[in-house]
Amino acid sequence: MIQLKNVNKVYEDGFHALKNINLTFEEGKLNVLIGPSGCGKTTTMKLLNRLIDYTDGELTIDGKLISDINPIELRRQMGYVIQSIGLFPHMTIYDNVATVPKLLKWDKQKISQKVEELLKMVDLDPDTYRERYPHELSGGQQQRIGVIRALAAEPKIILMDEPFSALDPISREQLQDELVRLQKEINKTIIFVTHDMDEAIKIADQIILMRDGEVVQKGSPHELLTNPINQFVEDFIGEDRLRQARGLPPMTAFVDEDYPSVKVTESLDAAINVMVEKKKDQMPIVDADDKYLGILSLYDAVKNRDSEIKNLVDETVIAYRESAEVEKFVASKETIAPIVREDMSFIGVLDQDQLLEVLHEQVDQKSGVMS
Amino acid sequence: MMEFITELLQYMSDNSAELIALTVEHIVMVLQAMGLALLVGVPLGILAAKVERLAPVILSLVNILQLIPSLAMLAILLIYFGLGNETVVIGLFFYSLLPIVRNTYVGIKEVDPGVSEAGIGIGMTPFQLLAKVQFPLSIPFLMAGLRVAFVIAVAVATIAPYIGGGGLGKEIVGGINGQNDIRLIAGAVPAALLALMADFILGIVEKTTKRRFRSVS
Numbered sequence: 001m002i003q004l005k006n007v008n009k010v011y012e013d014g015f016h017a018l019k020n021i022n023l024t025f026e027e028g029k030l031n032v033l034i035g036p037s038g039c040g041k042t043t044t045m046k047l048l049n050r051l052i053d054y055t056d057g058e059l060t061i062d063g064k065l066i067s068d069i070n071p072i073e074l075r076r077q078m079g080y081v082i083q084s085i086g087l088f089p090h091m092t093i094y095d096n097v098a099t100v101p102k103l104l105k106w107d108k109q110k111i112s113q114k115v116e117e118l119l120k121m122v123d124l125d126p127d128t129y130r131e132r133y134p135h136e137l138s139g140g141q142q143q144r145i146g147v148i149r150a151l152a153a154e155p156k157i158i159l160m161d162e163p164f165s166a167l168d169p170i171s172r173e174q175l176q177d178e179l180v181r182l183q184k185e186i187n188k189t190i191i192f193v194t195h196d197m198d199e200a201i202k203i204a205d206q207i208i209l210m211r212d213g214e215v216v217q218k219g220s221p222h223e224l225l226t227n228p229i230n231q232f233v234e235d236f237i238g239e240d241r242l243r244q245a246r247g248l249p250p251m252t253a254f255v256d257e258d259y260p261s262v263k264v265t266e267s268l269d270a271a272i273n274v275m276v277e278k279k280k281d282q283m284p285i286v287d288a289d290d291k292y293l294g295i296l297s298l299y300d301a302v303k304n305r306d307s308e309i310k311n312l313v314d315e316t317v318i319a320y321r322e323s324a325e326v327e328k329f330v331a332s333k334e335t336i337a338p339i340v341r342e343d344m345s346f347i348g349v350l351d352q353d354q355l356l357e358v359l360h361e362q363v364d365q366k367s368g369v370m371s
Numbered sequence: 372m373m374e375f376i377t378e379l380l381q382y383m384s385d386n387s388a389e390l391i392a393l394t395v396e397h398i399v400m401v402l403q404a405m406g407l408a409l410l411v412g413v414p415l416g417i418l419a420a421k422v423e424r425l426a427p428v429i430l431s432l433v434n435i436l437q438l439i440p441s442l443a444m445l446a447i448l449l450i451y452f453g454l455g456n457e458t459v460v461i462g463l464f465f466y467s468l469l470p471i472v473r474n475t476y477v478g479i480k481e482v483d484p485g486v487s488e489a490g491i492g493i494g495m496t497p498f499q500l501l502a503k504v505q506f507p508l509s510i511p512f513l514m515a516g517l518r519v520a521f522v523i524a525v526a527v528a529t530i531a532p533y534i535g536g537g538g539l540g541k542e543i544v545g546g547i548n549g550q551n552d553i554r555l556i557a558g559a560v561p562a563a564l565l566a567l568m569a570d571f572i573l574g575i576v577e578k579t580t581k582r583r584f585r586s587v588s
């Protein structure tokens with residue numbers, strides 16, 4: 001577990017890059033640092049492998065003060081992947097991946113096995129790629145090598161600074177998927193910097209949103225999406241993603257308040273007249289206090305003209321509270337959704353045409369994203 | 372003209388043993404100077420690249436050395452080291468320093484910062500970074516510097532006889548002094564060929580290392 005307590009970073013030129021950062025990176029979790037350019041993501045990350053030293057506060061790894069750990073040893077126990085990939089161009093893929101194990105003086109056999117295993121893990125055939133040079137690989141393949149180079153010495157912690165942002169969208173998506181899969185398999189603590197919210201939502205266990213050297217909000221993707229704490233977070237997440245995350249609006253958005261209803265005390269003929277006039281085959285029935293009782297169907301009413309409303313009301317058709325989620329109705333097999341207030345007083349009926357329209361819109365949006 | 376060429380060839384074949392010996396002597400002087408220049412110049416170049424404060428000092432120093440006219444340089448060296456091939460070698464060494472120091476410096480400075488950052492980030496010590504990454508990546512630049520130094524040295528070495536040295540200069544200077552064009556040319560042609568050959572061969576070496584060490588996409 002990595003913990004930052006009241007960490008500040010002031011650069012030599014006096015720039016206050018990090019202000020009272022308090023963060024915990026849990027073991028085995030994928031943590032994403034996100035925020036606009038210049039907000040201090042890279043600075044925060046580089047504190048963790050001592051490429052940058054903090055000015056004050058406390059930074060511990062498994063309870064041990066980071067300043068007490070030798071930086072060279074620290075880095076060898078931490079994977080490091082950067083946007084520019086930084087493969088050694090004069091070394092073969094094998095030598096690139098084997099760099100840290102060699103620095104750690106593992107024996108040849110063990111290194112060779114490890115490299116082979118890692119190449120297979122990212123779907124690169126060892127026999128084909130081992131002896132190639134970085135420039136003989138595509139950008140996506142190169143960054144796969146960048147990632148497995150970071151994994152080679154089996155570090156518990158992996159730092160990744162915008163590792164996929166220079167790649168084409170297809171490679172990026174693939175590598176994101178692979179990372180999520182890898183994370184499940186090998187269960188490392190990953191600190192991942194990005195400025196891409198879609199990427200963050202897709203891969204993160206914890207998202208840490210920063211601005212101007214401060215942490216604005218941290219939490220699971222779901223928490224940020226459903227409960228952004230201020231306008232900045234909302235803006236950064238973006239209207240579209242928020243709407244999608246919220247899903248469908250609540251019932252109240254679709255109430256048709258003009259939908260007719262009839263009091264149970266009225267005559268059946270009166271009820272039939274209203275239904276015919278308004279062209280409805282089902283109608284909510286309310287009591288004297290306007291509380292919802294059930295549904296009268298035109299079919300039943302016409303068939304039992306001599307009866308009274310109260311005998312024909314179908315009480316099994318339940319009403320929805322106005323705050324209920326529309327999903328509930330969509331998931332049910334009901335054909336009509338009466339909507340009531342908390343005290344069961346009748347408001348109206350769910351407007352299914354309107355609901356259908358919104359559903360269509362969402363389907364279009366989703367397929368639009370995918371194409 | 373034809374007559375001149377036949378005479379020249381006649382002279383060269385008559386004196387082939389002597390000419391070959393001089394050529395070998397010439398090459399040996401140049402190689403010794405190159406060896407020294409690499410031995411001193413590469414560390415100086417690395418030092419300049421690593422300690423930014425020292426860079427201007429080192430670079431202007433080797434620059435000044437290069438600016439001293441060759442005869443003047445050899446005359447000064449003569450005062451300290453006396454007559455002989457050693458003095459020539461030291462002079463050639465001074466001339467070769469600039470391209471080697473400068474190119475080593477540039478080569479190391481030119482290493483992609485992302486590559487260096489990756490090296491540091493995965494836990495290389497500064498020395499390991501230099502030895503395993505930065506120096507190998509600077510080799511194509513160094514080769515280009517070596518090529519320039521070599522060609523300069525082959526040319527400058529022809530004035531060796533003025534300070535008691537040997538090599539192909541002996542024929543050239545002897546030819547000038549004795550107003551013997553044949554002798555002069557018999558020394559100049561191998562010297563020129565030597566320079567061209569060195570340029571050609573080191574050019575290939577440079578290209579090969581470039582492919583091998585700088586093959587970034």
Ligand SMILES: Nc1ncnc2c1ncn2[C@@H]1O[C@H](COP(=O)(O)OP(=O)(O)O)[C@@H](O)[C@H]1O
Pocket residue numbers: 011012013015017035036037038039040041042043044
């Ligand atoms: N060495 C430095 N000296 C002074 N300011 C720096 C230095 N490195 C970064 N900064 C500044 O600190 C801020 C945060 O930088 P960084 O952590 O790289 O941001 P990002 O979130 O884009 O990764 C930026 O405003 C940047 O200009």
Ligand SMILES: [Mg+2]
Pocket residue numbers: 041042043
């Ligand atoms: Mg950054």
